[in-house]
Amino acid sequence: MTPALQPHRIDLGDVVLRPFEQSDEAAVAEALRDPDILRWTAGTAVIRTPAAKRAARWLSPRVDAWARGNAIFAIADAGTDEVVGNVALRDVHRVPDQAVAAYWVSPVARGRGLGARALDAAARWGFAADGLGLHRISLDHSLINEGSCRVAGRAGFQLEGVMRDYYVEPSGERHDSHLHARLATDAVSAL
Template identity: 45%
Template sequence: MDDVELTAPGLRLRRWRHEDAPAVLAALNEPAIARWNSQDVTDLTRAAAWIRWRADWSSGTRMSLAITDAADGRLLGGASLNQIHHGNASIGYWTAAAARGRGVASAAAAALTAWGFADLGLHRIELCHAVANPASCRVADRAGYRLEGTLRESHLYGDGRRYDEHLHARLATDA
């Protein structure tokens, strides 16, 4: 997995780099991201630690990529496969404020999903998001993830509250 680099129209998904720290710090402290993500990234030192953790794929159970603008390399967000085990995984993503509403998250999720099926041999990838986050529901739909149900108060989010979550999933055998 060390040399993974993916593309989608206008996007490049690549490994995290130390120089991403200032953009990561700004993005993860933006209220819309902080609400849904419980990251304690309050300064550049913690941003650098966050990047090192995200860039370490040695466990084989998770991998994370920076989503960048293909033209200028600007950081637009992040996407990851987590809980990789026995052909299953979960996917997560976030986008910086300037990248929202442009299809960045759904294009990145679709590219990472296709790679997971083709290169990792995954069979099922799940995507969960708070029901109170309808933008994430649109991302799931656009990336081809079918809604399977609602998980009641299943996750504690960055704002310290538990939310019901929608569970979406894709199978390698889905069209």
């Protein structure tokens, strides 16, 4: 059982990290049109949902995720509040002092450092004594997802090893995955 979390907001200047709202459905629907977001982050239940209902299926458990111990942030444009991505710290304190990170950035917002900056900011808050007080945050990605590997490295998540056949696609295809992690005690330059 993971403890309930207080929803939180992090201001990064051009973007904010904030909890998802039901009104984000159209932006989430647009993001889920991207085959890579769908393939690597959506999960089998969402992928198997008819396309017209996928965004609602994805969004509803995330809007109230904080109460169930998952710090799920939308990455939103600071000017328009439009969702351009997602960074999550899941299963907070399920293993004491630990959490698991995940992220995506909408195709229109890629290539300007948002994925790495959002992951770094979420991790710093996760480690802070007045944040979540975590010691270790891990993440994994399929070996063929090079973009995810680069974001992880850029945000200070060191490569720890290869987990064989860890990631299973809805088709049943299995992939080896990299395990990365960042510790509260790691010296990571600000992004």
